[in-house]
Amino acid sequence: MTRTARRRGPGTLLLAALSALALAGCSLWEPVDVSQIEKHTVDPDARVIRFAHQYDPAHPVESCGAATLRTELADDGIAVETYPSGQIGGEGETTEQIATGGLELGVVGPSFLGIWYPEAAVLDAPYLFTDVDQFDEATNGPIMAEVYDEMAEETGLRVTSTWYYGTRHITSNVEIDEPDDLAGLKIRTPDAPLYITSFAIMHGSATPMALSEAYLGLQQGAIDAQENPIPTIDVQKFYEVQEYLNLTAHMVQAVNIVTSERFMDSLTPAEREGMEDALEKARIATRDCIVEAEEETLRQWAEEEAITINEDVDVDAFQQLIADELPSKVAWGDLYLELQESVR
Template identity: 35%
Template sequence: MFKSKKTLSKAAVLAAVPILALTACGGSADGGGDAAADGESLELTLAHSYNEDQPQALCGADVIKEEVEAADVGLTIEIYGASQLGGDADRIASVASGDVDIDIQGASALGGVYEPISVLDAAYAFDDADHLARFMESEEGMALIESFAEEAGIQTLGAWSAGARHFTSNEPISSPEDLEGMQIRFPGSPQFLMNADAMGANAVEVAYEELYLSLQQGAVDGQENPITNIESENLNEVQDYLNLTSHQLNTNLVIMSERWNELDEEQQEALSSAVETAVTEVTDCVATDEEETLAEWQEGSDWEVNDDVDVAAFQEQTVSNLEDALEGESLEAFEAIRGTSE
């Protein structure tokens, strides 16, 4: 079993398993960096779905580009944000085919090509970002990422949490019982819908682009997202409560196509280091943004921040229900995650 090279503080560890495995399977000191050897620059595409002012873009994708190009190893990165290169499923397929080099994806979306990886988005799987880091550094975490690479042909360069997800609503949600009868918008991926069922919510699938209007018109009673997304979409304008349930880490993986094999050793190290820096930067940016946003909302009158939430009751119910619902490798991954909880 491969071991990680270093520990990351308050962030998910760089997934060293696929990087080392690729080097063993064809990467070398000479590598495939012919462009660099000829004095030319090799351009990599980096795609994601986030707005330019969100942490995943500003402190993630932009930092990767800046760090890689500052290393001066014959690599440049062209960023295509806000789903310019397609939705999640389209971009995953493009990474697998090599049409997109690097992408930032939610774990649940990646479950479409390797189901167990979606468990990283299971409700109450992780206690916090430090717990995510411990799991990713564990043998079980390394094995999960390696299996994903073998199954999907997609490498993982790093992982971060872009904050915990919370419910918004027009009535306070303080316990699992409060969800009864509410129509709550969830993303349509299997893991999110399983989360909804485990928590006792009545899930309604609504496209993210239609979320504001659906809440405004009362088509759904509430929704769940991290604070960065809630702020970006101005949901405080169409909801009365932000309920701090912290029920799921919004986990992103930085994935790469087999083009990794075209990079020489120096380029691989520069890209790995750039992603490592971005992992830390995103974590710090999210924490700062959340603190500032919550303080602003608590002082303002747009809506009420409900911090009187029985998180223990939510977690106990949800974990028990997920252990019953998950099967096979997905259940093993979930149990391994919970096993690294302090």
């Protein structure tokens, strides 16, 4: 049965609240052990792969994921050069560079990838998953594999791995317990249409803004709230200008590691096998680092009273709004329901 045919069946609704998943991993916000990297002298004849992303060098995408990728590929005669902090542009520019051959590898969020292939945006949908276990099962499962194969055939872009970015929550200066508490609040979000649609359903008002501008926007009152994973909230120091962390858990979020079919076809069989193995190890390292960072940061904030942690959010109410309205407002509503069904 094809994926399109399967999506015609009914999907179950999201019913359980987000649960924590304890995983072993890297230390909080510290780079992974680079001793193995330093032992390698880069062969002047090594094949150089350029890897670009938007995150700070201290972020696990770089310190755990990219570092693991660099280590694992060194013995295969491949040198990974990373460009963090948006050095070559935003996610849109990164995707264009990959498509045109100017860049080999980059991190692209599902909403931005959805501009090239709409169904890829599904992983940015709210309340798609309830925890990291479901996230791992679905993003490494046959449904998304088929989506990515179809995208590669149509666009030439290939998702080689999907990494856990974190679970998004809302910070604000008022307590948010239920959807009506979002009414009238200007909530900073990434500049992607899906966020605007999703927060409108949740009774909020999305205000697209660059992440680099959000702290000042909150400080000056241009925006009232913002939403991000806990590690990002910590690095951006939003707890300095917000009173509440409301555990809405509205998105268990992915980032895609994207390359081109042209680049993958240029690899020898041995290089391709090494690349796939290295990406899998990097995926696991990034997930473990982020989960540990989420758990440890919450503990620190609670002990230091850095921000009031609101655990009394009626997550079911937010979930129900999304379940009732989102599938009919997006082109990939059936895929959303099918992914939920696959991990229940």
